[in-house]
Amino acid sequence: MASRKKVLLKVIILGDSGVGKTSLMNQYVNKKFSNQYKATIGADFLTKEVMVDDRLVTMQIWDTAGQERFQSLGVAFYRGADCCVLVYDVNNSKSFETLDSWRDEFLIQASPRDPENFPFVVLGNKIDMEESKRVVSQKRAMTWCQSKGNIPYFETSAKEAINVENAFQTIAKNALQQEADPDFYNDFPDPIKIDNDNSKYDTCAC
Amino acid sequence: MEPIEETVKEIKWNVLEQFSKVARYTRNTASMVLISTTLLENPLARPLLPHLSSGIVPAESTRSVVDEYDSGRLYLAKWAAIVAEQAEVSAISEHPNQSREELYMNNWKKRWSDSDPRSWEEETEVGAFEILSNEATLPPLHATRSNPLNAERWFSFFDTEGRLKVELSEVQEAVFRGGVEDDIRVEVWKFFLGIYSWDSSQIERESMLEAKAHQYWALKREWWDSAEVQADETFREQKTRIEKDVIRTDRSISFFAVEDMPHPDPLSSASSTFTNKNLELMKDILMTYNFYNKDLGYVQGMSDLLAPLFVVMRNEVTAFWAFVGFMNRMKSNFYRDQSGMRKQLLTLNHLIQFMDPQLYKHLQKTDSLNLFFCFRWILVWFKREFKWDEVLFLWEVLWSDYLSSQFHLFVALAILDKHRMVIMENLQQFDEILKYVNDLSTTITLDETLLRAETLFHQFQRMVSVVDKKRFEVTTENSSESVRRRKGKESETNGSNNAGDSSSSSNMKLPAIHDFLRDLLKKEPPQD
Numbered sequence: 001m002a003s004r005k006k007v008l009l010k011v012i013i014l015g016d017s018g019v020g021k022t023s024l025m026n027q028y029v030n031k032k033f034s035n036q037y038k039a040t041i042g043a044d045f046l047t048k049e050v051m052v053d054d055r056l057v058t059m060q061i062w063d064t065a066g067q068e069r070f071q072s073l074g075v076a077f078y079r080g081a082d083c084c085v086l087v088y089d090v091n092n093s094k095s096f097e098t099l100d101s102w103r104d105e106f107l108i109q110a111s112p113r114d115p116e117n118f119p120f121v122v123l124g125n126k127i128d129m130e131e132s133k134r135v136v137s138q139k140r141a142m143t144w145c146q147s148k149g150n151i152p153y154f155e156t157s158a159k160e161a162i163n164v165e166n167a168f169q170t171i172a173k174n175a176l177q178q179e180a181d182p183d184f185y186n187d188f189p190d191p192i193k194i195d196n197d198n199s200k201y202d203t204c205a206c
Numbered sequence: 207m208e209p210i211e212e213t214v215k216e217i218k219w220n221v222l223e224q225f226s227k228v229a230r231y232t233r234n235t236a237s238m239v240l241i242s243t244t245l246l247e248n249p250l251a252r253p254l255l256p257h258l259s260s261g262i263v264p265a266e267s268t269r270s271v272v273d274e275y276d277s278g279r280l281y282l283a284k285w286a287a288i289v290a291e292q293a294e295v296s297a298i299s300e301h302p303n304q305s306r307e308e309l310y311m312n313n314w315k316k317r318w319s320d321s322d323p324r325s326w327e328e329e330t331e332v333g334a335f336e337i338l339s340n341e342a343t344l345p346p347l348h349a350t351r352s353n354p355l356n357a358e359r360w361f362s363f364f365d366t367e368g369r370l371k372v373e374l375s376e377v378q379e380a381v382f383r384g385g386v387e388d389d390i391r392v393e394v395w396k397f398f399l400g401i402y403s404w405d406s407s408q409i410e411r412e413s414m415l416e417a418k419a420h421q422y423w424a425l426k427r428e429w430w431d432s433a434e435v436q437a438d439e440t441f442r443e444q445k446t447r448i449e450k451d452v453i454r455t456d457r458s459i460s461f462f463a464v465e466d467m468p469h470p471d472p473l474s475s476a477s478s479t480f481t482n483k484n485l486e487l488m489k490d491i492l493m494t495y496n497f498y499n500k501d502l503g504y505v506q507g508m509s510d511l512l513a514p515l516f517v518v519m520r521n522e523v524t525a526f527w528a529f530v531g532f533m534n535r536m537k538s539n540f541y542r543d544q545s546g547m548r549k550q551l552l553t554l555n556h557l558i559q560f561m562d563p564q565l566y567k568h569l570q571k572t573d574s575l576n577l578f579f580c581f582r583w584i585l586v587w588f589k590r591e592f593k594w595d596e597v598l599f600l601w602e603v604l605w606s607d608y609l610s611s612q613f614h615l616f617v618a619l620a621i622l623d624k625h626r627m628v629i630m631e632n633l634q635q636f637d638e639i640l641k642y643v644n645d646l647s648t649t650i651t652l653d654e655t656l657l658r659a660e661t662l663f664h665q666f667q668r669m670v671s672v673v674d675k676k677r678f679e680v681t682t683e684n685s686s687e688s689v690r691r692r693k694g695k696e697s698e699t700n701g702s703n704n705a706g707d708s709s710s711s712s713n714m715k716l717p718a719i720h721d722f723l724r725d726l727l728k729k730e731p732p733q734d
Contacts, residue, residue: 008275017506018450036457039450039506041590042581044644045637047277060275060637067447067506072544076578076636094443130478 007057009175010080012110014102015087016095017066020125023158024087025063028168033159040065043077052172059172071105078110083119083175085167088141090124090155091133096141103148119174120151123167128157275637283632283642287625349660351653352384354599360390368408375608382608385599391518398605399515399531401524419523426494448492448504452485455509459594461517462488488516491526498530505540508533510586514598535605535731539585550584551577553722554615560717561619561666565626574636579643580618587614591621596652603656609663611731616666620659621650667727673716680716 013021022037029046045062062077064070078084084106088095103120112118124141127134138155145151152174154167359380365371386394396402401418402411429435436442456462465480491512496504511532516525538546554577559566569575582590587604589597604614622629625646633639725732 017447036454038454038590039509041507041510041585042578042644043640045641047275058275058277065506069505069540069542069544073578073581076576133478 007055007176007179009057009059009082009172009179010062011059011083011085011171011175012062012064012078012081012106013085013087014064014106015066016089016092016098016102019066019087019089019092019095020158021066021087022063024085024123024125024156024164025061027158027161027164029061031161033161035159042070042073050169050172052169052176055176057172057176059168059175068101071109074105074109078106081106081110081112082178083121083171084110085121085123085171086151087123087125088136089126090136090141091126091129093135096124096136096144099144116149119178120148121167121171121174122151122153124153124155125158127155127162128160275635279632279634280638280641283628283638284645286628286632290627349657349664350383351657352380354384355380355386355390355394357387357390360386360394368411369406370404374404378606378608381602382606385602391598391602392520392524395515395518395528395602395605396524398602399528400534401527401531415524418527422494422523422526425498426490429493429497430490444496444504445489445493447506448489448496448509451506451509452488452492453479453481455488456513456517456594459513459517462513484516487522487525488512491516491522491529494526495529495533499533499537502533502537502540507540507586510589511536514589514594514601518598536587538732547581547584549722550612550615551580553612553720553726554580554584554618556720556723557615557619557666557726558622560669560719560723561662562623562626565622565630568630569639572634572636572639574639579636579640580622582644583618583621584614588617591647591650592652593648600652600656607729607731609660609729610726611729612726613659613663615726616659616663617655619662620655621646623658623662624655666723670719670723670727673719677716 013025015021017039022040023033025046026032026034026037029048040063043062043064045060047058047060049056049058051057062081064074064077084103086099086102088099090096099122107115107118110118122141122145124136124138141155142153145153152170154163154170156163156167158164363370363372363377370377381394381398397404402414406414429441461484462482464482467481467483467486469477469479469481470486471477488509492504492508495508512525512529515528515532519525519528538549540546555575558569558577566575569577587597588600592600600617604617607613610616625642629639629642633642
């Protein structure tokens with residue numbers, strides 16, 4: 001059998017409690033939404049195989065507890081991350097204001113080799129709620145993202161599946177760039193394309 | 207589950223045979239993947255597929271060689287667990303006279319006879335292993351489960367004034383062995399959670415309750431009636447945090463399920479959602495606790511601890527005080543510096559090292575000794591791992607403090623013990639172990655776990671005494687002068703003797719017994 005190392009992209013989702021981290025992950029991986037996901041305790045992850053630039057990669061998406069008290073656990077989970085997704089709720093300004101500290105904390109705990117260029121993606125979630133509830137404008141969010149080195153920004157709804165697929169495609173792409181090391185991949189110039197049909201088990205009754 | 211069990215039973219030998227091949231090949235990933243693919247294509251294996259979550263079914267691409275996280279390995283691990291369970295069930299049915307407890311005991315003997323004598327610690331030598339071989343010849347340990355405590359027996363514990371007339375340990379044993387029946391649960395919990403003292407009479411309890419009600423309403427008014435408090439930013443933050451968690455706590459339980467009340471706070475970000483009376487009371491109880499214990503406040507996980515208490519008590523005041531009682535035991539889990547959680551994970555780490563050196567080595571090799579995959583278990587006492595009714599039952603068993611005030615760590619050890627072979631043979635990375643353990647949620651059999659936990663406790667207790675006895679013998683072989691010197695040293699370090707230290711002269715190395723492990727033999731819950 002040809003020795004081809006499979007690419008595993010480790011993605012960490014961070015953000016305040018209740019902004020929709022678990023929901024975004026489940027919408028993306030399982031195409032399901034429930035408003036009764038329990039508060040995440042500890043950490044868990046889901047995996048999904050995706051095509052990025054004609055390469056098949058496995059995304060391992062980590063969902064963590066949102067209360068800052070549990071961040072000291074982070075170091076065990078953040079290590080080796082290829083991309084960090086910062087999520088806030090567009091209807092909750094506090095959750096936007098804490099993005100700075102989530103970002104800083106991640107950089108401290110994961111200590112990536114090149115923190116300046118480490119890929120982050122920001123998601124403003126819950127855009128399905130009525131417009132009058134919205135407190136963080138798109139402009140404000142984009143200004144912040146620009147100030148942090150042009151972080152890609154998406155407005156999403158995990159509930160209505162708005163922009164979730166798009167956002168994760170970018171996440172995967174940026175993670176792959178982070179992971180990509182020319183020397184490393186030179187050994188495998190001819191990736192085998194496999195028709196990935198993961199969805200056939202999605203309808204199981206478990 | 208029946209249909210799968212049936213199927214598994216039918217194909218068991220076939221699968222077992224093939225599986226043993228897989229297990230042998232597990233270390234060779236390339237071969238494993240080939241075989242796993244073949245196995246998956248086996249029509250007999252098909253019925254298993256829909257019952258495994260989609261995330262872990264190996265995709266076509268697992269044909270490629272992987273040396274990082276591999277969902278295929280997880281899939282095989284889950285499968286191995288099903289097969290092993292079936293093998294155990296059939297072992298029991300083939301030997302009806304052998305109890306599960308004896309079966310666990312045999313596993314235990316096997317574990318030690320298979321064990322590398324040096325795996326305790328690199329410097330541990332054959333002497334310690336001999337002790338455990340002798341250990342295996344001792345009579346079997348007794349662990350039993352019985353029927354839940356019923357009303358008749360419960361009331362027989364009290365005299366005509368309603369004062370406990372039997373030893374507390376008798377009550378504790380009854381609850382430990384079988385839990386309690388639904389109709390007396392509300393009363394029994396009031397004792398175990400400190401609302402009533404065990405030496406009180408019925409009349410005294412009535413006045414205790416009255417005083418507690420008074421105290422609760424006074425506490426609640428402090429924030430409920432105060433415009434100043436309500437305007438405080440920290441207060442509002444905590445309120446939002448509590449609200450976010452309450453609306454997603456146990457909503458499948460009918461007590462919390464209905465949505466028949468508009469949201470009471472038009473300023474809340476959740477104001478468009480509907481709620482119900484019980485959810486609102488849950489918020490009030492947690493807000494009041496946030497006020498009662500200001501240093502700690504509300505931390506995620508607390509709503510999980512309160513929900514069963516509230517459902518059983520069905521009363522705001524008693525639910526609050528039951529929660530206070532439970533939190534007295536649990537609050538260190540929620541400390542800002544996480545010291546309580548760290549201590550328990552470390553205790554469990556020592557316990558695994560002492561009781562199962564092979565598993566410990568595997569966890570070490572897979573960089574998993576932080577045991578973060580047990581974090582959720584310990585933080586909310588397995589609330590997310592068992593079904594609702596089982597949680598009620600497990601918690602009362604744990605509150606009984608019959609064998610150990612930290613019996614939950616033996617429950618954790620028991621779950622790991624049951625899955626040790628699967629973990630050691632199939633899971634090669636921290637993330638694989640974490641995923642496997644997380645996915646055990648709601649599949650764990652409680653009664654069996656408790657039996658196993660009790661057996662492990664007795665084994666632990668016995669090992670501690672054997673090791674202590676041996677250490678004493680080794681010590682007395684030395685001159686009396688050095689004995690005095692050593693004893694002084696031991697009391698200085700409060701019993702945490704170093705294994706190699708005292709025995710270096712006799713070529714006999716005993717495992718260290720950390721203070722945290724000795725604490726597991728205590729029945730009094732730690733107070734701080």
